[in-house]
Amino acid sequence: MIMKNENDPPMLKSYRDFNDAAENVLKLMSQFIHINTLFIAKNDLQTNTIVKVYNQDQVLLKEGSQLPFKETFCRLSVDQGREILVIPDITEYELTSGMKVTENLGGGSFIGIPIYYENGKNYGTICGLDNKPFEFTEKHIELFTTISSLLTFVLELEQANNQIQNLSAPIVPITKGIAILPIIGDITQERYEIITKMALMSSERMDLSYLVIDLSGILRINDRIGSFIENIVNMLQLIGTTPVLTGIRPDLAMKVTEMSVKSFNDLIIESTLERALKRIGLYFTEQEVTVIN
Template sequence: MPRQQLLKQFRNFHDASTSILNMMSQFIHVNTLFIAKNDQNTNQIVKVLNHDEQLLEEGEENPYEKTFCKLAVDHRDTLLIPDIRLDERSKNLDVTKRLQGGSFIGVPIDFTDGTNYGTICGLDLRPQQFTEEHVHMFETMASLLSYVLELDRANRQIQQLSVPIVPVVDGVAVLPLLGDIEETRAQHILETILQESYRLSLSHLVIDVSGTKRLNEQSIQYLVSYAQTLRLLGISAVLTGIKQDLALSAIQSNISFKDITIRKDLPQALAHIGLTFSKTE
């Protein structure tokens, strides 16, 4: 299947990881297929697919220096170890002693700038000779995952640009929201609010939704949760820019706006905080 068709099935790296391991398992007879990431100190299993024996668990962490994954990253190419007890690189590792033998194949997953994310690997309790088909499959999937990583990185950058928090004066900022507020973006908005509120030492945040074309019940709930979260942090939130049709949607949603300050437009919201602006001739 062409790469572009595969990519249409994936919403993000998490989805890609799950689908790729499931697909590989249909063609490659290796007990455990897994994807791991590292920060040069810790190696974490991001996704794993075990068959007969549960060799690894999702979320499992180990010192990076003592893993097969580090060997694969250092190798910089497809690492093939037909028998982990006999290979000089792996025979003294604790994991080899724990497994008491087996085989390993691993390929680095890199960003386009050359920095390493982690590895895609296969691990089995039986020694075995890996074929060219194994190598081709792992290298192709590593390349695909690298591409998905770059798409995820680009999407995060776009999201960051689409959630600008604009300081007005010390302690006061405005968050102008544009477009729809769906689940993934809603979580990013919350993270940005929390990070920027701390960084700017905010006491007041005006959330302006005048650029939002539609609000369904879920997106309205997100707005309410932002205001409630800020209040718990001692930050006053003011919602503004709610149009007539959006107000009607809010009423029909039966969501409580108790203790949430709402003003018609940005000047009124700032005036509520105690800020007024006059035109200069």
């Protein structure tokens, strides 16, 4: 067991995605502004959805709750543009005094600022809400403004990571009904979920009879590899797509053998991509691709 010295620097926390980061951001903000409810909402200009919420005392909002966008304080914040909206008393503010939300709260205060993607498109808002008047300071305004910019950066990182994940396992169409899925890099739980979802959706959208999964680009063989292959094979078979495996190295073959995966008994497995394509009746000539049924 490794003992941590009190003088050691704090361990860095990693976040899985935007939602994970957002939850921790709200908890951190609650230490600096003692307004009852802090929340992040996402909107499509039609519906406002509470993505993450942190209630200190009373539960004023719940995660996942939705309202028509036009009936929310968030809409007023988005209308304000990049300038923060501060309302110390919602019963005295012209635009909120007659709103249903104000009536339900019975009074209170609001602060909000939009969260944007890098291209300027609005994601939603980060806000503070209370059912009693609250005195906002310049420090509070600076806090919300800074966190809004930080979350824009987190959104861009998440989008960039998703693009990288997709590029490392692209679905490559070969001819009608046949495509190749080359898997490159390490298989983490996150990548497993992305690759599986992409394989299933693409197989259905492209009406694939065969999906050739090339495993030669996998960097490291670990305990989850066999389960990953078995699961994706089973799911493809369930939707009517025949999986074909190729590029299985000796170390991967040993791992699969150790697991005694029954799904592999009747599976098409070839050492190379060329042999796999020929096995399903696909032949290449210098001028064209020929499919032999």
